[in-house]
Amino acid sequence: MASYLTDMDEIHRIIFEAPDSSDDSWQSSSEDSIRSSGSDSESENAQTTRGSEQEAQFSTSGTSRQRLPAQRQRQRSLPVQQDQQTEWRPINERYEVQYPEFAGPEHGPTFDFPVDSDPVIFFDKLFTNELWELLVIETNRYARQNNVNNWQDTTKEEIRCFIGFLFGISINKVAEINDIWSSDWVVACPAFACFFTKDRFWALWTNIHLADNETAPPKESPAFDKLYKVRPIMKILGKSFKENFNLGQNVSVDEAMVKGKGRNPVKQYMPAKPIKRGSKLWCIGCSCCAYLWDFQLYAGKEDNAPEGVLSTRVVCNLCHPLLDDKHHVIYMDNFFSSVALCKKLKGFGTYSVGTLRANRKDYPVALNNKALLKKLKRGDYHTVSGEEITITVWKDTKEVSFISNVHSSRGQDTVSRKKKDGSVSKIPAPPVVKDYNANMGAIDKNDQLKKSYAIDRKSKRWWIRIFLHLLDICRVNSFIMYQLSYVKWNSGPMEDEVAPILNQKEFSSSLVKSLCGTFTN
Numbered sequence: 001m002a003s004y005l006t007d008m009d010e011i012h013r014i015i016f017e018a019p020d021s022s023d024d025s026w027q028s029s030s031e032d033s034i035r036s037s038g039s040d041s042e043s044e045n046a047q048t049t050r051g052s053e054q055e056a057q058f059s060t061s062g063t064s065r066q067r068l069p070a071q072r073q074r075q076r077s078l079p080v081q082q083d084q085q086t087e088w089r090p091i092n093e094r095y096e097v098q099y100p101e102f103a104g105p106e107h108g109p110t111f112d113f114p115v116d117s118d119p120v121i122f123f124d125k126l127f128t129n130e131l132w133e134l135l136v137i138e139t140n141r142y143a144r145q146n147n148v149n150n151w152q153d154t155t156k157e158e159i160r161c162f163i164g165f166l167f168g169i170s171i172n173k174v175a176e177i178n179d180i181w182s183s184d185w186v187v188a189c190p191a192f193a194c195f196f197t198k199d200r201f202w203a204l205w206t207n208i209h210l211a212d213n214e215t216a217p218p219k220e221s222p223a224f225d226k227l228y229k230v231r232p233i234m235k236i237l238g239k240s241f242k243e244n245f246n247l248g249q250n251v252s253v254d255e256a257m258v259k260g261k262g263r264n265p266v267k268q269y270m271p272a273k274p275i276k277r278g279s280k281l282w283c284i285g286c287s288c289c290a291y292l293w294d295f296q297l298y299a300g301k302e303d304n305a306p307e308g309v310l311s312t313r314v315v316c317n318l319c320h321p322l323l324d325d326k327h328h329v330i331y332m333d334n335f336f337s338s339v340a341l342c343k344k345l346k347g348f349g350t351y352s353v354g355t356l357r358a359n360r361k362d363y364p365v366a367l368n369n370k371a372l373l374k375k376l377k378r379g380d381y382h383t384v385s386g387e388e389i390t391i392t393v394w395k396d397t398k399e400v401s402f403i404s405n406v407h408s409s410r411g412q413d414t415v416s417r418k419k420k421d422g423s424v425s426k427i428p429a430p431p432v433v434k435d436y437n438a439n440m441g442a443i444d445k446n447d448q449l450k451k452s453y454a455i456d457r458k459s460k461r462w463w464i465r466i467f468l469h470l471l472d473i474c475r476v477n478s479f480i481m482y483q484l485s486y487v488k489w490n491s492g493p494m495e496d497e498v499a500p501i502l503n504q505k506e507f508s509s510s511l512v513k514s515l516c517g518t519f520t521n
């Protein structure tokens, strides 16, 4: 785990000091407008079926991925320094891309949890003791700094109960927190009321803190950090999420929005997202199980990084532990993808698949031929390949382009599309479309899991929303670790019977019971 950190400087040097590191890989500038007009059609929840005999532009050619001979794997040089113009072959020429065997560690938790471990064991692996202690120290410090009347120092037991309480009232869908202590038995929740008095709950809520305000660098300082208030928790969780989990072969880089209108110094507007205003998190997750492996909070455009540099930086920062010749495949959307980034990642033995904007630098001219595109019927596609990359333009309701260095130029699958009357039709599609749909959704899936019992509490303090969001991700990630461990427990020698598997609600409920324990105020 330690080695990649020391390599980061080198990775940055190669990526950002290479001759093409300016934004000339990107020919557009408005991030949000481009994102919003992005890839709706390809991001539909498409289900695909391999093996359709239906013809598109090509006939079926079997598997799209082939293993690279061992000798060629060794010969591949690290890293790519130059971004020369790609030599594209003629349109629709057969081209076999070779993908070597995945060489990463075994997918799943890095720790063997004992059979029938309680949910809190998984949660505590991610939400570490360091974090609990930080919450206690900074909450007490903040209350003293503000001379809070009758403040009694909090303890780790109380803070654990407080977090458990927040999870609990979210599972129980308590709408008004004050109702918990109501004298009206119809709306009161005595089961929760026994943990805190109303005053103590609100005292904790208003004083909860993660950083010392008095040591925050001032705005004029070069060390000023917009994210100072959440920096400590981001650091600790970023480390524990990664240390406790090995990603599978396929991963996706995507963004997630965290609610938070009001006075939020990192507020973003994303018209295409269900949450349009809030904080933006860049995330990397595991495609097969939706474990969220790392994240970065976007602080805004204050460093004036052009979009091309920004998106390359995000991918490289999030993926740098994977840039180690293990042949991970990174799925990304057209905000991130470019021919140059695909080549750069390949220089580190890391592969990539993404949707691609037709106005990106080095996009094959042949695929921009309007007369040719006009003839495409829904399900048809054209490809152009070269230098171990295949670019495909496929017609759904409109044309969508894909870039991949793990897919060959030919192959046939189908994707499902829902019609207005609710029926489902199958549309012919090349394998890259099917694989993209299957592997791109990790962050959305993690978000969906989170939503069912999310701590959705408003606060005037912008960073509280981030804090609650990260708490929920901890809960969901520990649930995913539990599910994968459960499969392992059942695949070993069956000496003892394993308890029935818990669903997310049961898992979260058990977590609440453990966190709240026997604490009473």
Ligand SMILES: [Zn+2]
Pocket (backbone or CB within 6 Å): 107, 247, 248, 286, 287, 288, 289, 290, 291
């Ligand atoms: Zn996974």
